Amino acid sequence: MPEPIITVGLGAIAAYLGKDGVAKILGPTADYLGGELQEFTKKRINNVGKIFQKAEYKLGKKIEQPGVVPSKVLKAIINEGSYSEDAIAVEYFGGVLASSRSELSRDDRGARIAKTLDNLSCYQLRCHYLIYSTVSNIYKSKGSSFNQHNDRRKLEIFMPLNEFVVAMGITQKEWNNPQLLSHIFTGLNSDDLIADNWAFGPIEALKSMSHSEAITEPGIVCTPTAKGAELFLWGFGYGSHELDYIFSDEFNSVIDGMPQIIEKASATKT
Structure with missing residues (x-):
């Protein structure tokens, strides 16, 4: 019996x-x-309604096909998603709901995805979106892959600090918190949404880790993970696709009012 x-x-x-x-x-x-x-x-109730609206939009014509959302997934969406007013969270929860609808009644993977999503602060979730949308755009149609560890290591990116702050919409009052960047990237790393080889700071510190000529100013270096790509795909209703669908021309990760790529971000392993 589901818990109340x-x-x-x-x-x-x-x-x-x-x-x-x-x-x-x-x-x-x-x-x-x-x-x-x-x-x-x-x-x-309004928050849940918005999540269902997003799910309906992402399903498109597929909503007319037979399908079911497992009760375990529904519980996670309602319990976790109903407290989410952030636009990106609503987008992701709607995508998880849409991805969870299938003819396989026991496929409740979306419940775990929803809990991972709920575990993120709004800063971490926005950063997750920006990292993976940037990775998707930078490496699109270049034969890149998430399938092997060595392939994922080649997906490292550099993000200039100023452009990152602008894309994140961080105010001066928020920036005055010395723990903010550590909170964002330590949290993403601890949840395996970015790999261990990440850093932020001056040019010298970043180059000592990445050894890339793409690093020309203070910024952030990080590498995506398979789990991070999985969350990204589920968040846009593509939970049934392979991870490399992120690099497909058909993949759509547009969120109204959000930049799809961090300005001046670049690949470091070219």
């Missing part, structure tokens, strides 16, 4: 802090807490 989806009631917390105290701590996020034990608030 539980939202902590505002009344239970307010008994300790008072409603004003809850609002002061959470700010607008307090809207997610229902009056008592309501399973959903209006915001959570």
Whole structure:
């Protein structure tokens, strides 16, 4: 029996802090807490609705074909995705939902993908999108592959720091946090969404690791992984395709308002 989806009631917390105290701590996020034990608030319902809209769009004509989304996947999408207001998260959750619809009722891989997605902060998810969309565009139609370890090592990219900050939409107040870049890249690496050989900093530090002439200014060097490519494909509704579909001309990773490639990013293993 699926476990219930539980939202902590505002009344239970307010008994300790008072409603004003809850609002002061959470700010607008307090809207997610229902009056008592309501399973959903209006915001959570709206978030799930947006995810389903994305899934419907990504399925296109395939929605008319027979198919089923496993209940385990649905639970993960609703439990994790219903709290996601970030546009990229909605896009990815919608893609996972669309990718999970098939005639194979036991294919519940999407539940694990959804949990990986939920584990990422908005900074890490945006960076994941930018890295893999950049890799896709730089190496498109060049015979590149994710299938072998040595092939993946050749997919290393360099991203100039200034252009990365602009693409990430990082404000000065956010940039003042000295842990931000470490949070982003340590987190992606610990979840195996980028390989161990990553670094950010001045030219000399990057070249000591990468030994690439493409590095001409302070920036970031990183290498994609098979797991990172898998998440990227699922996030756009292509969970049934091979990893190298990322390099296909048919692959579409457009998100409204998001750059598809970091300016001046380049391959380092040419």
